[in-house]
């Protein structure tokens with residue numbers, strides 16, 4: 651008998667947390683007096699903030715509707731948090747637009763400080779929101795939906811993402827999980843995924859996970 655059902659949140663949330671921690675660290679050490687470095691950090695932020703936005707979109711459109719009938723109030727609160735996060739994202743994107751074309755070093759430094767401050771506020775909200783989801787809708791999804799339904803939802807999300815974009819998500823997920831989670835994930839994929847897909851995941855994992863951890867994982871999944 652299967653003891654735990656498919657978890658639609660933990661892996662992806664860990665990936666998003668890694669992404670947020672990394673961005674915060676890059677942002678607070680970035681040299682906005684340099685035009686080149688400013689442009690570089692702007693493009694990294696645009697890309698990564700796009701992933702954070704995309705994730706909320708998947709939850710709003712694919713996961714939440716599946717639990718909404720049973721838990722309308724819970725989902726309403728989480729949807730409102732998504733709206734607040736979306737507003738904070740818009741403010742960040744406006745600053746990125748200003749920074750992108752700013753040629754004066756002094757103004758870039760000022761915008762850089764503002765960006766840091768607002769990113770920290772955004773990150774705090776996003777981190778808090780993910781914990782909130784894990785203590786509410788994660789449990790609700792496993793309570794109301796069968797494992798087949800949960801897997802079907804995951805597949806719908808995966809098929810909505812173009813393959814090259816999915817590789818970016820996979821990369822972040824593989825980097826962000828612990829060994830026990832990785833062994834569970836790869837073993838499940840070994841059983842459920844078509845062989846070429848599984849082989850592709852293994853070759854990605856081999857490149858991303860540091861060799862000492864990978865050796866331990868390989869032993870457990872017999873790959």
Ligand SMILES: [Fe+2]
Pocket residue numbers: 705706709732779780783
């Ligand atoms: Fe969310």
